Amino acid sequence: MSDTENRMTIICWSGDLDRVWPQYILATTGASYGMQVTLFCTFWGLFPLKRPEVKITGDNWMTKMLGVANNERLSHLNFGGMGPMMMRTIAGRHNVAPPEELRDIALELGVKLAPCQMTMDLMGLTRDDLIDGIEEPLGAAAAMANMQRSSINLFI
Amino acid sequence: MSDTENRMTIICWSGDLDRVWPQYILATTGASYGMQVTLFCTFWGLFPLKRPEVKITGDNWMTKMLGVANNERLSHLNFGGMGPMMMRTIAGRHNVAPPEELRDIALELGVKLAPCQMTMDLMGLTRDDLIDGIEEPLGAAAAMANMQRSSINLFI
Amino acid sequence: MSDTENRMTIICWSGDLDRVWPQYILATTGASYGMQVTLFCTFWGLFPLKRPEVKITGDNWMTKMLGVANNERLSHLNFGGMGPMMMRTIAGRHNVAPPEELRDIALELGVKLAPCQMTMDLMGLTRDDLIDGIEEPLGAAAAMANMQRSSINLFI
Numbered sequence: 001m002s003d004t005e006n007r008m009t010i011i012c013w014s015g016d017l018d019r020v021w022p023q024y025i026l027a028t029t030g031a032s033y034g035m036q037v038t039l040f041c042t043f044w045g046l047f048p049l050k051r052p053e054v055k056i057t058g059d060n061w062m063t064k065m066l067g068v069a070n071n072e073r074l075s076h077l078n079f080g081g082m083g084p085m086m087m088r089t090i091a092g093r094h095n096v097a098p099p100e101e102l103r104d105i106a107l108e109l110g111v112k113l114a115p116c117q118m119t120m121d122l123m124g125l126t127r128d129d130l131i132d133g134i135e136e137p138l139g140a141a142a143a144m145a146n147m148q149r150s151s152i153n154l155f156i
Numbered sequence: 157m158s159d160t161e162n163r164m165t166i167i168c169w170s171g172d173l174d175r176v177w178p179q180y181i182l183a184t185t186g187a188s189y190g191m192q193v194t195l196f197c198t199f200w201g202l203f204p205l206k207r208p209e210v211k212i213t214g215d216n217w218m219t220k221m222l223g224v225a226n227n228e229r230l231s232h233l234n235f236g237g238m239g240p241m242m243m244r245t246i247a248g249r250h251n252v253a254p255p256e257e258l259r260d261i262a263l264e265l266g267v268k269l270a271p272c273q274m275t276m277d278l279m280g281l282t283r284d285d286l287i288d289g290i291e292e293p294l295g296a297a298a299a300m301a302n303m304q305r306s307s308i309n310l311f312i
Numbered sequence: 313m314s315d316t317e318n319r320m321t322i323i324c325w326s327g328d329l330d331r332v333w334p335q336y337i338l339a340t341t342g343a344s345y346g347m348q349v350t351l352f353c354t355f356w357g358l359f360p361l362k363r364p365e366v367k368i369t370g371d372n373w374m375t376k377m378l379g380v381a382n383n384e385r386l387s388h389l390n391f392g393g394m395g396p397m398m399m400r401t402i403a404g405r406h407n408v409a410p411p412e413e414l415r416d417i418a419l420e421l422g423v424k425l426a427p428c429q430m431t432m433d434l435m436g437l438t439r440d441d442l443i444d445g446i447e448e449p450l451g452a453a454a455a456m457a458n459m460q461r462s463s464i465n466l467f468i
Contacts, residue, residue, distance in 0.1 A: 006304075011466070013334060018199060022169060022311075025274075029296040043330055094277050118337075121406050140341040147464045148318075152303045154167070154311040155334075155466040162460075174355055178325060178467075181430075185452040250433050308459045310323070310467040 007036045007150040011143065012045035014156060016075045017084045017099065020048055021091075023156050024102035030152070031109035038150075039106075040143040042116035045156075046123065048099065049115050054129040107133045114138045163192045163306040167299065168201035170312060172231045173240045173255065176204055177247075179312050180258035186308070187265035194306075195262075196299040198272035201312075202279065204255065205271050210285040263289045270294045319348045319462040323455065324357035326468060328387045329396045329411065332360055333403075335468050336414035342464070343421035350462075351418075352455040354428035357468075358435065360411065361427050366441040419445045426450045 008030045012023045023039060030037045041049050074083040088098055097105070107113065115130055117137035127137065147153045164186045168179045179195060186193045197205050230239040244254055253261070263269065271286055273293040283293065303309045320342045324335045335351060342349045353361050386395040400410055409417070419425065427442055429449035439449065459465045 008300075011334070013331075013468075019169075022167070022199065025296050026300065029300050033297065033300065035300075043334065090278055094274075096274065096278065118406075118408060122402055122408065140337050141345065144320075144338065144341050144345065144347075144464070152300070152309050153464050153466065154309065155468050156169075156311050175325075178323070178355065181452050182456065185456050189453065189456065191456075246434055250430075252430060252434065308456070308465050310465065312325075312467050 006034065007038075007146075008152040008154075009038045009040065009143070009147045009150040010153075011155045012039050012041045012048075013043050014075070015044035015047035017072055017087060018074050019156050020045075020099045021096075021102075024099055024106055026154070026156075027106050027111045028102055028109060031106065031111050035152075036110075036112075037106075038112040038114060038143075038146050040114050040116060040138060040146070042119050042143075046115055046119045046125070048103065049113060049130045049134060050125070051129060051131055054125070114143070116140075116143075162190065163194075163302075164308040164310075165194045165196065165299070165303045165306040166309075167311045168195045168197045168204075169199045170231070171200040171203035173228055173243060174230050175312050176201075176255045177252075177258075180255055180262055182310070182312075183262050183267045184258055184265060187262065187267050191308075192266075192268075193262075194268040194270060194299075194302050196270050196272060196294060196302070198275050198299075202271055202275045202281070204259070205269060205286045205290060206281070207285060207287055210281070270299070272296075272299075318346065319350075319458075320464040320466075321350045321352065321455070321459045321462040322465075323467045324351050324353045324360075325355050326387070327356040327359035329384055329399060330386050331468050332357075332411045333408075333414075336411055336418055338466070338468075339418050339423045340414055340421060343418065343423050347464075348422075348424075349418075350424040350426060350455075350458050352426050352428060352450060352458070354431050354455075358427055358431045358437070360415070361425060361442045361446060362437070363441060363443055366437070426455070428452075428455075 008026070010023055010027060012020075014020070014023075023045075027037045027039055072084040074087060091098065103113070112135050113133075114135040115137045117139050120126070120130075120137055164182070166179055166183060168176075170176070170179075179201075183193045183195055228240040230243060247254065259269070268291050269289075270291040271293045273295050276282070276286075276293055320338070322335055322339060324332075326332070326335075335357075339349045339351055384396040385393065386399060403410065415425070424447050425445075426447040427449045429451050432438070432442075432449055
């Protein structure tokens with residue numbers, strides 16, 4: 001198998017718990033089987049790369065409202081914010097690791113987590129607001145160059 | 157054309173009517189043109205594989221709440237549950253087959269419908285709760301091996 | 313690089329502002345780097361190809377209700393319709409072009425915008441209701457033939 005056939009790039013667009021899970025499950029599974037995996041984290045998908053203590057606050061009423069996105073949510077069955085906790089509990093009972101743990105496993109397995117530069121600018125985030133161990137911020141062109149060399153490309 | 161170029165794998169993550177439709181339209185179109193098509197049904201995307209009479213009930217208040225997902229919905233314009241019925245009626249007038257019919261056509265055309273084992277565990281579903289004619293439950297590793305051999309991979 | 317490796321097909325299923333943006337950012341970035349890019353606009357993703365003055369009105373109460381989709385929305389943080397305006401303002405301050413402008417750039421760069429025939433039928437739209445410069449309506453089979461020749465396929 002050539003190098004091209006053994007790469008996967010996932011555009012992680014969503015920060016919803018029920019989409020972050022498949023992002024990381026696919027990433028860690030691929031890396032476990034020797035694939036070179038890159039997660040390009042853009043739009044709402046940048047939120048899971050924030051340090052937990054960093055909140056989007058903004059310097060005006062509009063960016064301040066983005067702060068609502070600080071709270072974890074499900075795309076469906078959110079139940080006013082209780083859905084994510086319920087889903088985490090059900091998963092825990094079945095020994096499915098939470099996303100934070102899968103993210104750490106991903107980093108250990110060599111998965112590249114790349115934040116989107118444009119999204120960082122829009123959200124007013126700097127590199128210091130993001131967790132350790134991730135890649136330098138990338139633009140869309142770099143993400144696309146990566147996808148051209150990948151056998152599996154997904155938008156999640 | 158090599159075997160690799162003639163395969164399609166769709167990760168069917170959503171059970172929303174407006175996403176189930178493209179899942180099955182793409183699957184049946186591909187199979188009609190001779191592609192080997194696999195639908196890996198995971199998360200909310202497992203619901204369309206349930207037998208209609210099987211409801212998620214759960215053995216505690218949390219899994220019981222998942223039962224809300226028994227009702228069909230649209231991601232958008234759901235109108236408190238009336239949206240799906242409206243959309244079905246509009247589609248029927250234009251001779252667009254409903255998803256259940258497309259699913260039966262897909263099975264006749266040899267499309268492989270594979271339920272995700274982990275999701276079945278989380279939802280408390282067994283093989284007997286799912287419709288006939290589908291594949292044995294798969295894990296993420298098997299889904300990924302399939303994607304590596306596919307020329308078209310989509311997450312819907 | 314062969315012709316096959318230099319093509320990208322995006323199934324533009326969503327008309328939500330926060331998904332239209334990545335659709336066009338990826339399309340224009342790809343085209344800038346010499347890729348042959350096709351956007352297959354289906355379901356809610358057909359709305360951005362409507363002429364602004366064309367509204368979905370329908371000839372009965374059901375298709376009339378689809379008219380609600382005339383209003384721009386975000387998948388998340390919609391804030392009763394104010395979210396899109398806020399997001400546009402924040403983007404404007406950071407010199408991120410609005411989708412309409414990116415769409416014009418895409419057309420200039422040779423990106424093919426193809427409306428889905430079935431969706432047009434369901435919405436009651438004719439070719440005259442859509443903007444200039446786009447392709448003739450396509451069916452799913454044509455979209456799939458395009459994907460088979462593409463190195464990057466995404467469903468957004």
